[in-house]
Amino acid sequence: MVGWIIAALILALLFALLGFTTIAKGFAAIAKVLFYIFLIIFIIVLVVSLL
Secondary structure, eight states: OHHHHHHHHHHHHHHHHHTOHHHHHHHHHHHHHHHHHHHHHHHHHHHHHHO
């Protein structure tokens, strides 16, 4: 999942450099959502492993 986040960020940066700002915003939003999903899953796994 972290690989997907990094890939989406790299694509967002690439599209932003090429001038495709709408597509770059879309990829940045995808990376943001994936990051929050990853963070929630990570916290759940961390809490469960402590119990």
